[in-house]
Amino acid sequence: MKKYIIIGLVILFSGCADQLDLSPQQSVDQDLALSTDANVKRVLQGAYSEIRTGDLYGGSLLLYAEMLGANGEVRWEGTFNQPREMYNKNIFVNNSFVQGTWSAAYRAINVSNNILASLEVVNAEDRSQVEGEALFIRGSMFFELVKFYALPYSAGNIQSNLGVPLVLTPTRQINEESFVPRNTVAEVYAQIISDLEKAEAQLPAVNGFLARNYVAAAQLSRVYLQMQDYVKARDAANRAITLATANGKMLTSNYLDAFNTDGDSIEDLFSIQVNTQDSDNDMFLYYSLPEFGARDGDVAILTPHFTFYEAGDDRLNQFYEGAGEERTAKWRDQFKNVKVIRLAEMYLTRAEANFRLGTSEGATPLADLNRIRQRAKLPAATTVSLASILAERKVELAHEGQFLHDVKRNQGSIKDNASNATFSYTDGKLIFPIPQREMDANPNLIQNSAYTN
Numbered sequence: 001m002k003k004y005i006i007i008g009l010v011i012l013f014s015g016c017a018d019q020l021d022l023s024p025q026q027s028v029d030q031d032l033a034l035s036t037d038a039n040v041k042r043v044l045q046g047a048y049s050e051i052r053t054g055d056l057y058g059g060s061l062l063l064y065a066e067m068l069g070a071n072g073e074v075r076w077e078g079t080f081n082q083p084r085e086m087y088n089k090n091i092f093v094n095n096s097f098v099q100g101t102w103s104a105a106y107r108a109i110n111v112s113n114n115i116l117a118s119l120e121v122v123n124a125e126d127r128s129q130v131e132g133e134a135l136f137i138r139g140s141m142f143f144e145l146v147k148f149y150a151l152p153y154s155a156g157n158i159q160s161n162l163g164v165p166l167v168l169t170p171t172r173q174i175n176e177e178s179f180v181p182r183n184t185v186a187e188v189y190a191q192i193i194s195d196l197e198k199a200e201a202q203l204p205a206v207n208g209f210l211a212r213n214y215v216a217a218a219q220l221s222r223v224y225l226q227m228q229d230y231v232k233a234r235d236a237a238n239r240a241i242t243l244a245t246a247n248g249k250m251l252t253s254n255y256l257d258a259f260n261t262d263g264d265s266i267e268d269l270f271s272i273q274v275n276t277q278d279s280d281n282d283m284f285l286y287y288s289l290p291e292f293g294a295r296d297g298d299v300a301i302l303t304p305h306f307t308f309y310e311a312g313d314d315r316l317n318q319f320y321e322g323a324g325e326e327r328t329a330k331w332r333d334q335f336k337n338v339k340v341i342r343l344a345e346m347y348l349t350r351a352e353a354n355f356r357l358g359t360s361e362g363a364t365p366l367a368d369l370n371r372i373r374q375r376a377k378l379p380a381a382t383t384v385s386l387a388s389i390l391a392e393r394k395v396e397l398a399h400e401g402q403f404l405h406d407v408k409r410n411q412g413s414i415k416d417n418a419s420n421a422t423f424s425y426t427d428g429k430l431i432f433p434i435p436q437r438e439m440d441a442n443p444n445l446i447q448n449s450a451y452t453n
Contacts, residue, residue, distance in 0.1 A: 037121055041126075046111050050108035050137075055097075056105060058282060065401035065403070066299070067087040068404050069403045070087055070417050072417060073301070074301055075302055077296075077297065077300055078296070078298030082096055083097065088417065095432075098433065101148070105144060110167070110170060111137075115131075116138075128202045129202060129204060129207075132199045132202030136211040139191070139193075148431060149431060150163045151428070152409065153227050154226070154409050165445070166188060168191070180442070180444065193220070196219055214241075214243035214249075222349075222405075225349060234350055237353065244346075251266075251371065252266055254375075255318070256317060256330075259331075260330075261337055262336065262337070265337075267342050268343075269346070270340045271337040271340055273337055275335050281335075281337075281338050284334060286298040291322075292332055314376045314377035344396055344397075347372060348369075351366075352389045365384045366381065393406065414430065
């Protein structure tokens with residue numbers, strides 16, 4: 001595609017099948033890396049290593065969504081200008097965080113492409129799973145890219161609105177074919193679905209902390225929600241719930257028990273493992289306080305946010321005062337996992353989709369809503385509405401990077417942080433610019449219109 005996504009293949013020498021290995025990364029010769037079953041599997045660990053970094057699922061994807069979707073409910077107080085630009089909806093085209101996430105995502109995609117091009121050397125009995133894991137990583141990265149660097153699917157004109165470049169083969173040298181233009185939003189989503197559907201079919205239900213079939217189903221439910229395809233969102237969420245609960249997943253008894261965990265909580269479908277040797281957790285870094293090992297409390301929770309909670313909601317116990325502001329304890333402790341997808345989200349997705357469709361696949365919307373309410377120590381609801389499901393989703397998933405994407409798919413708006421103005425879900429300031437360095441390197445890229453002046 002362009003010179004910034006060509007990488008020396010990254011490997012992690014894995015001595016444990018259940019989690020990402022802690023050995024140092026190394027760049028190795030491509031022919032060596034892709035010549036044997038063992039080396040391809042090590043390169044696969046390198047792909048996981050890419051998506052776990054702070055630029056991606058190690059926290060920044062959540063942080064960026066929270067800043068763009070601040071809505072007068074949180075405030076950036078830190079000294080870094082890059083998140084402040086997102087918070088103020090005034091992002092410069094040379095924002096280094098925006099560049100870092102683009103580059104990291106395409107590195108993960110390129111590693112995945114190298115794996116997919118080398119499947120013939122993988123042992124036959126493992127080939128399908130290796131392919132499924134690479135497809136899961138690639139599809140997930142395209143999904144995150146198109147959410148942040150393109151107008152939402154709900155904005156319409158998906159056949160003409162520009163998404164991101166689809167790079168589907170290994171990038172190993174630069175030539176004219178390397179300068180890939182942006183595909184349309186429709187084309188990007190079609191590729192995401194293709195990758196994730198194949199991944200779900202080929203992944204096992206048990207795979208340590210790595211991708212599993214119910215993780216791919218859960219990711220698909222997110223994709224279909226953004227597309228407003230409620231039948232497929234419902235069915236994917238239902239599959240994720242069925243497969244996950246059959247393998248021991250369940251809601252934690254207490255809400256906060258799902259957070260600040262050393263390994264996966266019983267509720268986690270997919271989380272990034274954090275420890276003293278692999279410590280990337282940008283949500284902890286920016287949300288927590290110095291006494292817990294973080295920065296100076298860069299993100300404060302503001303009074304308007306608390307109006308969305310009912311009296312007696314156990315989720316209010318996540319908040320504490322520190323450095324003169326309210327904070328969330330979801331990201332308080334150091335060396336704890338970053339939660340990417342939790343089971344609770346799947347129940348709320350199934351509830352919403354079932355309600356919109358007038359169906360009860362897996363459970364009634366009221367039953368799924370009450371699973372979440374009762375865990376939060378709230379009385380069971382006796383009636384259900386779309387508004388009540390969305391309200392529950394907002395407080396259940398607060399400070400986890402989902403609100404912005406829910407606003408966009410529901411064609412809502414975000415309040416300006418300094419005035420009474422609002423940003424519509426179609427506003428170009430709610431997406432990132434294509435990084436200027438990428439524009440300079442690739443003459444076929446077109447900048448997002450909000451950043452062309």
